[in-house]
Amino acid sequence: MINFMDLPREIRDRIYKLLLTVDAEIITHPTWFEEPTDFEAEGVTRPAVALLSVNKQIIVLYGNNTWRIPVDHDIRDLESYQGHEHLFRHITVHLDRRDTDVEDTRDRIEENYTQWASSTMEERMKLVHNDRLNSLRELVYCRALTIAANMRLIRSLVLVLDGLYCPSECCRLDLIKDLYEDFLCVFIPNPQTGLGPERCPQSLKEVRVAGLKSQAEKDLVYGEWGVKGAAVEQGTA
Numbered sequence: 001m002i003n004f005m006d007l008p009r010e011i012r013d014r015i016y017k018l019l020l021t022v023d024a025e026i027i028t029h030p031t032w033f034e035e036p037t038d039f040e041a042e043g044v045t046r047p048a049v050a051l052l053s054v055n056k057q058i059i060v061l062y063g064n065n066t067w068r069i070p071v072d073h074d075i076r077d078l079e080s081y082q083g084h085e086h087l088f089r090h091i092t093v094h095l096d097r098r099d100t101d102v103e104d105t106r107d108r109i110e111e112n113y114t115q116w117a118s119s120t121m122e123e124r125m126k127l128v129h130n131d132r133l134n135s136l137r138e139l140v141y142c143r144a145l146t147i148a149a150n151m152r153l154i155r156s157l158v159l160v161l162d163g164l165y166c167p168s169e170c171c172r173l174d175l176i177k178d179l180y181e182d183f184l185c186v187f188i189p190n191p192q193t194g195l196g197p198e199r200c201p202q203s204l205k206e207v208r209v210a211g212l213k214s215q216a217e218k219d220l221v222y223g224e225w226g227v228k229g230a231a232v233e234q235g236t237a
């Protein structure tokens with residue numbers, strides 16, 4: 001019987017590719033509203049991670065798949081990315097209002113109770129709104145951006161915005177505008193000055209945005225920023 005390692009290199013590479021490539025995003029850290037889905041039920045094959053024994057397979061696993069960068073996670077979880085950043089080629093970042101931490105907002109309100117107690121209902125709503133908005137920006141900036149910017153060899157980045165709202169769902173367009181300064185300035189040239197992003201990985205060939213809703217959003221992102229669109233991908237855990 002022929003040994004796997006006796007097969008021509010080209011054939012072995014094709015087998016690795018078949019075994020280690022999935023046709024959906026890989027979510028290493030599902031957030032609370034993304035329960036891991038049943039692979040068999042979805043008809044999606046899980047990559048054969050058990051075969052990962054040599055570098056070649058690891059490179060195929062990372063490089064051939066699309067990985068969803070976790071947003072709503074303790075920075076501890078993200079240590080698993082350390083030392084592997086150079087292996088990623090295709091990543092997605094999903095920004096979703098459900099990732100903002102309601103309990104954090106409540107804690108901050110309790111800390112500032114005097115201010116809260118003396119506020120009108122309208123002022124209270126504004127406090128909650130702004131607090132959760134800041135929390136969303138913090139997630140975007142501190143976590144996803146830090147990880148993505150360290151992936152020096154990525155070729156494609158898809159930003160998925162269909163779940164992006166401020167907590168009151170009132171200022172989505174403003175949030176998308178802020179995204180440039182908080183996130184995209186690292187990856188695409190400044191639409192005003194045309195100057196290239198300073199920290200953008202040289203390898204990055206494609207930045208796309210998925211999940212835009214209104215014409216105004218499309219005019220901003222596709223028109224002003226010059227970013228291409230993408231279909232919203234349904235990921236798998």
Ligand SMILES: [Zn+2]
Pocket residue numbers: 129166167168169170171172
């Ligand atoms: Zn709002």
